Amino acid sequence: MTISAEPSLPDQSGRLAVVTGANSGLGYVTARELARHGAHVVLACRDPERGQAALARLRGEVPGAQAELRQVDHASLASVRDFTAQWDHDRIDLLVNNAGVAIGPLTRTEDGFERQFGTNHLGTFALTGGLLPHLLAAPAARVVTVSSEVQRFCTFNLDNLNAERGYNTFVAYMRSKRANLYFAMELQRRADAAGRPLRSMAVVPELSRTNVFMAGVHGSKGRLYRTLIGLMLRVAFRPAESGAKPSLHAATAPDLPGGSFVVPRGPFHAYGSPTRVTRAPGMHDAATAQRLWQLSEKLTGVEFRWPDPSSA
Numbered sequence: 001m002t003i004s005a006e007p008s009l010p011d012q013s014g015r016l017a018v019v020t021g022a023n024s025g026l027g028y029v030t031a032r033e034l035a036r037h038g039a040h041v042v043l044a045c046r047d048p049e050r051g052q053a054a055l056a057r058l059r060g061e062v063p064g065a066q067a068e069l070r071q072v073d074h075a076s077l078a079s080v081r082d083f084t085a086q087w088d089h090d091r092i093d094l095l096v097n098n099a100g101v102a103i104g105p106l107t108r109t110e111d112g113f114e115r116q117f118g119t120n121h122l123g124t125f126a127l128t129g130g131l132l133p134h135l136l137a138a139p140a141a142r143v144v145t146v147s148s149e150v151q152r153f154c155t156f157n158l159d160n161l162n163a164e165r166g167y168n169t170f171v172a173y174m175r176s177k178r179a180n181l182y183f184a185m186e187l188q189r190r191a192d193a194a195g196r197p198l199r200s201m202a203v204v205p206e207l208s209r210t211n212v213f214m215a216g217v218h219g220s221k222g223r224l225y226r227t228l229i230g231l232m233l234r235v236a237f238r239p240a241e242s243g244a245k246p247s248l249h250a251a252t253a254p255d256l257p258g259g260s261f262v263v264p265r266g267p268f269h270a271y272g273s274p275t276r277v278t279r280a281p282g283m284h285d286a287a288t289a290q291r292l293w294q295l296s297e298k299l300t301g302v303e304f305r306w307p308d309p310s311s312a
Helices: 025-036 048-061 077-085 115-136 149-153 169-193 211-218 223-236 245-252 286-300
Strands: 002-004 016-020 040-045 066-071 094-097 142-146 199-203 261-264 274-277
Touching: 016 025, 016 115, 025 040, 025 048, 025 066, 025 094, 025 245, 040 048, 048 066, 066 077, 077 115, 094 115, 094 245, 115 142, 115 169, 115 286, 142 169, 142 245, 149 169, 169 199, 169 261, 169 286, 199 245, 245 261, 245 274
Parallel strands: 016 040, 016 094, 040 066, 094 142, 142 199, 199 261
Antiparallel strands: 002 274, 261 274
C-alpha cells in the first residue's frame, strides 16, 4: 500500500536543522533547499576543507542563507562525542542523518567496526543519541534517516554485522541500510512510549549520482571498469537535486506522521515523486530492531534517555 505525497516545500523559517554529510550530493542539496526556504542549517561534515567549500557554495547559491559548518566524522565515536558535547544552540528542530559510505574493500573504523556498519549505522545511532536532549528541547522535532532500496534484498544477520565471519561489500552495505531503517522505526516506537512528540522517518532517495557512491563502487578498480561504471551512473542515475526529494519531503511535510517510510513512487522505488509506504521489508520487525538497538548501545556506549515530559 502506498500513500501519495505532495512535493512542495513549505516555509522553514525559525527551524534549526542539522544535515550530516552535507558537503556534497544529497546532503548538500538537502541543506541548500532547507536554507533556501528559511531554515538555519548546520552542515555537519567530515572533511573541514570540503565542508568550507560547500558552505561557500551554499551561500553563493542562496544569498542571505543562515548556515554554518561543524566537523564530525561518523567513523569515529570520539568525533561524534565531541560534536554532541560542543553543541551550543538551544534546540534542534530537524536532524537529517544523511552521512554514509558505500561499497568498498573491508576496512574498519577508528573504533574497529566494519566501515559501512560502523559509519552508516553506529555513527548515526551515536550522533542521534548524543543530540537527543536538544531534539527533545524542540516543540516538534524530526529525525530523518536516509536508508536505501537495496535494504530489501538482504538477509539481516545480527551475528556478523562486524564482518568477523566473512565479508561481502555489497551485503555489508545492504545490511547497514537495513539497520538505518530499523533504527528509524525503533526510534519512533521509543519516542511514542516515552510520550514525546519527536517524529522519526526513514527515506529512500531516488537513484542518484553521488560522490560517496561513485568513489566506493569503483575507487580501487581498473580504468575500463571505472569508465563503464561512470557511464552507467551518468545514464541511469539522476542528479542529486532529484535524489534529495524524499529527504526534503520527510523533513518538511506538515502532516507526515512519525514512523513514515518515504520512497520514490515509481517502479522499484528508483524514481518518482515522494510517497509514503506502509509496508516494506524490515519496517515492522520490532523484535530485530530492538535487538539491534541493544547491540548498538553496547557497541557505542550511547543510551537514549527520555526524561518524563511532566518534568520538562
